[in-house]
Amino acid sequence: xxxxxxxxxxxxxxxxxxxxxxxxxxxxxxxxxxxxxxxxxxxxxxxxxxxxxxxxxxxxxxxxxxxxxxxxxxxxxxxxxxxxxxxxxxxxxxxxxxxxxxxxxxxxxxxxxxxxxxxxxxxxxxxxxxxxxxxxxxxxxxxxxxxxxxxxxxxxxxxxxxxxxxxxxxxxxxxxxxxxxxxxxxxxxxxxxxxxxxxxxxxxxxxxxxxxxxxxxxxxxxxxxxxxxxxxxxxxxxxxxxxxxxxxxxxxxxxxxxxxxxxxxxxxxxxxxxxxxxxxxxxxxxxxxxxxxxxxxxxxxxxxxxxxxxxxxxxxxxxxxxxxxxxxxxxxxxxxxxxxxxxxxxxxxxxxxxxxxxxxxxxxxxxxxxxxxxxxxxxxxxxxxxxxxxxxxxxxxxxxxxxxxxxxxxxxxxxxxxxxxxxxxxxxxxxxxxxxxxxxx
Numbered sequence: 192x193x194x195x196x197x198x199x200x201x202x203x204x205x206x207x208x209x210x211x212x213x214x215x216x217x218x219x220x221x222x223x224x225x226x227x228x229x230x231x232x233x234x235x236x237x238x239x240x241x242x243x244x245x246x247x248x249x250x251x252x253x254x255x256x257x258x259x260x261x262x263x264x265x266x267x268x269x270x271x272x273x274x275x276x277x278x279x280x281x282x283x284x285x286x287x288x289x290x291x292x293x294x295x296x297x298x299x300x301x302x303x304x305x306x307x308x309x310x311x312x313x314x315x316x317x318x319x320x321x322x323x324x325x326x327x328x329x330x331x332x333x334x335x336x337x338x339x340x341x342x343x344x345x346x347x348x349x350x351x352x353x354x355x356x357x358x359x360x361x362x363x364x365x366x367x368x369x370x371x372x373x374x375x376x377x378x379x380x381x382x383x384x385x386x387x388x389x390x391x392x393x394x395x396x397x398x399x400x401x402x403x404x405x406x407x408x409x410x411x412x413x414x415x416x417x418x419x420x421x422x423x424x425x426x427x428x429x430x431x432x433x434x435x436x437x438x439x440x441x442x443x444x445x446x447x448x449x450x451x452x453x454x455x456x457x458x459x460x461x462x463x464x465x466x467x468x469x470x471x472x473x474x475x476x477x478x479x480x481x482x483x484x485x486x487x488x489x490x491x492x493x494x495x496x497x498x499x500x501x502x503x504x505x506x507x508x509x510x511x512x513x514x515x516x517x518x519x520x521x522x523x524x525x526x527x528x529x530x531x532x533x534x535x536x537x538x539x540x541x542x543x544x545x546x547x548x549x550x551x552x553x554x555x556x557x558x559x560x561x562x563x564x565x566x567x568x569x570x571x572x573x574x575x576x577x578x579x580x581x582x583x584x585x586x587x588x589x590x591x592x593x594x595x596x597x598x599x600x601x602x603x604x605x606x607x608x609x610x611x612x613x614x615x616x617x618x619x620x621x622x623x624x625x626x627x628x629x630x631x632x
Contacts, residue, residue, distance in 0.1 A: 192346045192387060192394075194221060195542075196335050200229045203331055204306060211295040211307040211326075213285075216335035217472030217501050218312035218416065219409055221387040225335060226281050226308055234306070235277040238269055242291060243284035252290040256297040262305070275304035285309035286317035289324075296326035313420055315470040337502040338385030339542040340535075341623040344376055346390050352376075356621060361631060364603045365618070373620040374601070381531060382514045384504015385538070399514045406508035413473060421467055428464035431456070436474070436500055437510035440530040444554075447476075447498045465498070475499045475541060480548045483561055483568050483591055487548050497549065499537045506534055525575075532575040532619065533559055536599055539622040540571075547571075556583040564629060568593055570612075571625075574600035588612040595632050597625060606632050 203212055216222050230237035242248055251264050262273045265280070273280060285291050291309065298307045309330075311317065318325060338346065344353055352373060359365070365373075383393045383402050386409055392401045417429045435452045439445060447465075449458040468474040476498055478491040500506040507517070512531075516524045540547045540562060550558040550570070560571040570593055572584040577600055584598065588609045595613045605616045613632040617625065 192221075192338070192342070192390065194225050194228075194335075194342060195339070196225050196333065197229055197232075199333055200225070201233065203333070204229075204233060206331075209303075209306070210299045210329055210331045211309065212331045212333060213292075213295070213314065214308055214310040214333050214335060215314045215472070216310075216312070217337065218412065219386060219388060220335055220337045220472075220501075222310045222312070222335050223283055224387065226279075226283075226310060230279040230281060234279045236271060236274065237279045237281065238265065238271050238273060239281050239283065240265065240269075241283045242288040249288040249291070252288055252294055256290075256294050258294070258297050258301045261294065262302070273305065275302060276306075279306045279308065282307070282309040284311050286311035286314045289317070292318075293324040293326060296329040299326065299329040313416070313471055315472060316420065316467060319466075319470050336385070336538065336542045337504075338387060338390055339539055339623055340377065340380050340385075340620060343380050343383070343385060343390060344373075346394055347376060347379070348394075349376065356624065357627070359604065359621075359624075361604060361606045361615065361628065364605065370603070370618075373618070377620045378518060381503060381517050381535065382507060384502045384507065386502055386504060389504050402504075403508065403514075406505055410505060410509060416471070422463075425464045425467055428453075428456075428461050429467055432461065432464055432468060433473070434509075436498065437506070437527075439498060440506075440534065441527050443526075445497055445530060445533075446479075447496055473501055475501060475537060477537060477547050477549055477560070480550055480561060481552070483550055485563065485566065485568065487561060487563055487568065488546070491548055499534045501538065503531060503535045503538060506531065529573075529575045533573050535619070536560065536571065536573050536622055540625075543623070543626065550587060552583075552586070556586050558583055558587050564626070567595070569629060570596040572596075572598045573619075574598065574602075577601040584614075585609055588614075595629055597628075 203209060214222055240248060251261055266273050282291055295309060298305060341353055352369060382399060383389050389402050389405045392405045417426050421429050431453045439447055449456060449461045452461060469476055476496045478493055479495040480487050480490050482490050484490050537547060540560060545562040547560045547562050550561055558570045559573040562569050570587055572581045592611050598614060598616050599619050599622060601619060602616050604618060607614055615628050615632045617628060
């Protein structure tokens with residue numbers, strides 16, 4: 192399955208100022224597969240080192256940070272030559288060996304010609320929790336997310352749809368020739384999500400029960416990680432928050448509320464557990480910006496936020512929503528359909544490298560997402576149906592007059608003015624192409 196990160200890895204490989212790369216991402220999102228494919232396609236030889244598999248390997252980094260000695264011992268252990276410029280050295284599960292993370296500084300300084308990648312599923316947790324001497328300024332960073340809708344369509348062997356729509360004009364509505372298969376694929380994606388194992392199960396079997404089995408296994412693995420890697424004092428709280436995510440998203444006002452995680456629990460007692468889930472990549476926080484000014488991060492209210500799951504398919508499985516409910520669009524599912532759709536857009540924006548925020552004024556006016564782009568603030572309103580009437584969006588445009596914005600829904604493509612704001616109506620299945628349309632409206 193093609194992953195867009197392949198191009199990012201190739202760009203890193205060819206950079207004149209390249210440094211060792213740290214690749215982070217939630218467990219089972221495809222980090223090892225992506226690096227393995229990249230290595231085999233672009234290097235003469237490749238050395239894969241899994242630092243979780245053996246204490247002997249970690250001991251190689253324990254003695255000192257002499258890079259010549261470290262590479263020599265790895266060569267002897269694996270009987271594989273390490274040739275700068277021709278070899279990729281991949282240190283997987285690098286969070287299991289903090290000194291290997293520190294060693295990246297010395298790879299950068301003493302052997303910059305060698306291509307080195309370190310990756311880890313719980314690397315974010317390790318960097319925050321462990322006493323690690325992090326090589327500040329000596330590494331490049333990349334984040335891998337579960338598969339986006341675009342990658343899902345390509346995995347479904349429908350890449351021709353992506354090619355056609357990559358340059359689709361704003362002034363031409365999409366014909367049913369494309370709308371019908373794309374809406375079907377989007378429903379599939381809401382059920383399957385972007386975890387590579389779940390996508391593979393769907394591509395190979397077209398059996399939602401097989402997909403469900405894979406998703407439940409992944410959720411069990413995550414729950415096992417709580418007990419294995421989280422601080423003992425936080426395990427129970429992490430599980431409380433994890434199981435409360437569907438409830439938090441289904442609220443009319445889906446601001447995250449610690450009081451609804453567990454009766455009698457206060458924010459102060461649960462904040463570390465929530466932070467652990469975010470550091471692990473399982474959850475994504477989106478903070479309130481009441482006064483939308485640049486930079487958005489400088490005006491974010493860190494005490495008022497929403498929380499989304501990193502993968503929409505896992506959210507469906509965790510919420511125990513039957514595939515039939517999504518496929519048949521049961522009217523009893525309409526409220527959570529909005530939450531699921533919002534989670535989908537959050538994931539898509541994150542996969543595009545955006546840092547989403549949201550805006551709220553009073554108890555009724557809200558813009559689902561705001562993000563920065565080339566010195567502008569872009570508002571994004573999300574609707575689960577084809578009804579794009581949005582009083583909040585109109586109010587935001589009147590009050591702040593952004594140059595451009597988006598309404599994402601099931602409505603066909605088009606552009607109009609909302610006050611002075613050029614507003615693109617974009618089908619949900621085209622969220623992956625939002626940057627292109629932002630440049631032309």
